[in-house]
Amino acid sequence: MIYNIPFIAVVALVLIGLYTVVFKRNLIKIVIGITLIESGVNLFLITLAYRQDSTAPIWHGITASSDNVPFMSLPVPHALTLTSIVIGVAVLALMLSLVIHIYRHYGTLNVNKLGGDEE
Amino acid sequence: MNGGMSKIVKTISSITFPLALIYGLYIIAHGHLTPGGGFQGGAVVASGCAMILVAYGSIWTMGKVKEKQLSILESLGAIAFIGLAFLGLIFGFVFFKNFLIGEGLIFDNPALGLSDIYTAGFIPLMNFAVGLKVIAGLFAIVLVMAYATTKKEAKTK
Amino acid sequence: MSKRAIAGAIFFSIVAVFLVFSALMTHSFGNPDETEMDQYIIDNSQEEVGADNSVTGVVFDYRGFDTLGEATVLFTAVAGVILIFRRLKK
Numbered sequence: 001m002i003y004n005i006p007f008i009a010v011v012a013l014v015l016i017g018l019y020t021v022v023f024k025r026n027l028i029k030i031v032i033g034i035t036l037i038e039s040g041v042n043l044f045l046i047t048l049a050y051r052q053d054s055t056a057p058i059w060h061g062i063t064a065s066s067d068n069v070p071f072m073s074l075p076v077p078h079a080l081t082l083t084s085i086v087i088g089v090a091v092l093a094l095m096l097s098l099v100i101h102i103y104r105h106y107g108t109l110n111v112n113k114l115g116g117d118e119e
Numbered sequence: 120m121n122g123g124m125s126k127i128v129k130t131i132s133s134i135t136f137p138l139a140l141i142y143g144l145y146i147i148a149h150g151h152l153t154p155g156g157g158f159q160g161g162a163v164v165a166s167g168c169a170m171i172l173v174a175y176g177s178i179w180t181m182g183k184v185k186e187k188q189l190s191i192l193e194s195l196g197a198i199a200f201i202g203l204a205f206l207g208l209i210f211g212f213v214f215f216k217n218f219l220i221g222e223g224l225i226f227d228n229p230a231l232g233l234s235d236i237y238t239a240g241f242i243p244l245m246n247f248a249v250g251l252k253v254i255a256g257l258f259a260i261v262l263v264m265a266y267a268t269t270k271k272e273a274k275t276k
Numbered sequence: 277m278s279k280r281a282i283a284g285a286i287f288f289s290i291v292a293v294f295l296v297f298s299a300l301m302t303h304s305f306g307n308p309d310e311t312e313m314d315q316y317i318i319d320n321s322q323e324e325v326g327a328d329n330s331v332t333g334v335v336f337d338y339r340g341f342d343t344l345g346e347a348t349v350l351f352t353a354v355a356g357v358i359l360i361f362r363r364l365k366k
Contacts, residue, residue, distance in 0.1 A: 003304045003305045004305055005305070007302055011295045011296055014295060018292075022287070022288055023284060047305065050306055052306040052307065056154070058154065058329050058331075060232060060234070061233070062232050063322060064321075072318050075314065075318065075331050075333075076314055078331045079335045079342070082156075082158060082331075083343070083346045086349070086350060087346065087349050089257075093264075093353050093354075093357055097356075151328065152328050152329060156329075193354065200344075217324075217325060230326045238327065239327035242337070246332075246336075249343070253350065256350050256353075259358065260357050263358055263361050264357065
């Protein structure tokens, strides 16, 4: 069980981010919590790609058809992590611009005091 | 962030900006040999551009580089990316086919693990298209968000 | 405590128990199940794509549709940010 430490780190990141989203009242803190959950998911995708005593999947000096080919890690989860990081950046940019717009309209960043003017 | 910083900061950042530019373009251009590629190199160059924005102030930077030119650059990158995919449909009858790999036109040495830059078909061209898109997109996001939050009495010119 | 705090605490504790229980039951770190797709990509990526970097071969050749979708998401994010901060000239 001691060899599952990266998975425990992933669970810790996701739980801290989820606590911030559910229990805090400032809008900027909620945005930071969503980014923490995103980082936890990226770390989980990377830890799925490791094989014991393997190197990076890059050919350097030898071809694929020679003997003593090195033991490589899986290349597909690396590609999925690249896409996920870029999508996280795009979502963060849109969330922050919406927070700026809300602050200019209501004058406060407290979640409990928004959205009461239409009565 | 409306005014710039002091003269020492402006001088040093305009000396360091070409270094960041060359480092990012090296990562983009060697994407098929070393770890890296279009997205990573584009992020490095965009952070160098953000350093210029912080040092010189957002009003001066918006006067030099309008966001309309940046959005035209980003659209050019996207059109180049999709155009290469459609050329694979015309020349190889399969969408996204690597049609430059056996033709003898450009970038067609066989890959033997020797870090030869003349290999890998149309992947260097796609790296440049995606890198241009990421640079223009990230710089446009940071510039628009910095210009829209300046104080009111500094924007009347 | 208010009703919203109690509901939040129940939801958070259920998700926490589920996540911790599933983190201890996955495969051990470093021994994933063997797939034929990754072994095929490692063996044949140098002849078919012609690049020394297998990850770039996966991103731009074997799985190019994901890169197309990602470029669309980036374009949509930039369009949304510029749209929010537009000033209508009077």
